[in-house]
Amino acid sequence: MDELYLDNIDEFVNDHNKIVTYKWLSLTLGVHVNTAKQMLYHYLDYKRKESSAQLHATYLVSGKFVDNGQASHRVSVVREDQLEDFKSKMSLIVSVHVYSVQKALLKDSCPLYSVDYDAVKDNLKNCSRYSAIRCASAVPMSSVELRQVRETQRAPTTETENKKSDMNGDASSSKPSTKPPKGIMGMFTNKAPPKNQDKEEIKSDQKENAPVADAPKSKPTGKANMMMNFFASQATRDKTVKAVGAAQSSTTEQECLSSHPEDKQEAAKVEPQKETKKDSRSKNKRTEDSDSEEEKMEKKKRRRIKKPDPDSSDEDVIPDSPQQMVTREPSPSPKKETESVSQPHQGHSKTETRKTRKVLKSRIFVDDEGCMVTEKGYESESYSENEDDLQATKQAPKDPVPSNISASSKEDEKKSHKKTSANTNKGTKQASIMGFFHKK
């Protein structure tokens, strides 16, 4: 080895004011670490003989060390001035070599690490190339193996990443994901309904089959949104009116009876409001049965609106056609509801005397030109308390707006409470629900 390296080291140490560690030197000059250690030693020796400007060195000392009667193997980096002192404390010295040479007097070990940091980082792949420590059984992976490992690692990573991104989305709204805010939901439904659906499914603890069934459904739901929204809002209005009507009833009997329905109403009121903003979501909340059935019903009916289906039952067909017409002018419906519902309450509180009342009824008939015509008018009719339920159910089909739902509710009468409440969202169920309770 020529002596040129001495100039090299001298330049690093004196001109660049660098800390030259053996590791850094080995990586920089591409020599074995043991060679680098020797070079540093020679340099130090050479400079000391020259007795030129002050140079500081650190040494690495390893060996047996006895501390409080406990023997240990210790590896330490010590400053030159502490070297002899430290050596004398060691019971057995295994190795001593120059660790670094620098002009500055190091106050601590921090810079030593910093120096090596970037050198190692730059040669991360082969930082041990010049190392004296070898392991024969440690063979680098081939590129194919490496790719396989990466792929297996990637699968779980992407999943977590997806989750993360979801979290981020929610985080942006500063709300935890457990109760997604309406605004965000709206954004999701607009942009990507399927994704939203999936997310919801994960969160709401639904039946296992829910995801499968829901996934294809998501699109129809989205299409139906407009309709649903309309119904929902309508329902909300109706309910408020009804609630007032119920509150007006004064007798005690009525109170205890109505307390239950009122609760329902309260719940119903809240629910539809939610639905108007995030119908697709609330759908998922319902039980799978009701969901799918209603979905089907909904679809069926819509089809029927366009083209009456002779196969379906009469009950269904007749109310449907008025529905289409009424959707165009929905305003009268609340009025009618008020009358029909509030009056029964009053009647209910009294004895079973027969009374007469005015009811807004719509009639459908085919006129001479072959067109379907709906006429609305107030009719007086006599009724007793017993008739109330009947009245309610009867009226429901005639009631233009909610007709389709009431029809469906009829069919589903045997279904669970939950189902009924689900229907509530659509608006009509009020009448039918009341009837339900009165019967019992």
Next chain:
Amino acid sequence: MTTLTRQDLNFGQVVADILCEFLEVAIHLILYVREVYPSGIFQKRKKYNVPVQMSCHPELNQYIQDTLHCVKPLIEKNDAEKVVVVIMDKEHHPVERFVFEISQPPLLSISSDTLLSHVEQLLRAFILKISVCDAVLNNNPPGCSFAVLVHTRDAATRNMEKVQVIKDFPWIVADEQEVHMQEPRLIPLKTMTSDLVKMQLYVEERAQKT
């Protein structure tokens, strides 16, 4: 959440954040290396993935933080030309001035994907240089104190006087004797050039310290 595009980033703010973070580390390290405070109040911390020394004295830390908090708006607007850490002897005559000269390129842009890690590497080099600077400097006399001076561009000084970023933490015009040094000696320590910011660090040292 939508990802930030490059246009969304406020580069001035990014630069100010990066520089103030770095200046805090640098000031602590200078105080440690130049033995302005006893080494007992310093502890090892990790910054830029390397160990650095940081003071544990709450009031000193607060002072440094407040100072940099006030410097930040200046850097954001590219109004700070130099940030100087002055070490003064007992008579309040400067013995050393660590000058961080900052300039931002007129058009900020990100041209490299590894930009931030590259900047980090450059700042790490600064840290390393500061930690070995005592090799090129003479020892300071005992009883030194320090101050932070800011050289502003144009009329930014007047705004600083008007608007106090931190209440009851006003900036005052530096005394002439704190700024001027007799027979200074210039020792360049480090320069860096990146797409975000250019910075050079040099030390002005008084020839006769004692």
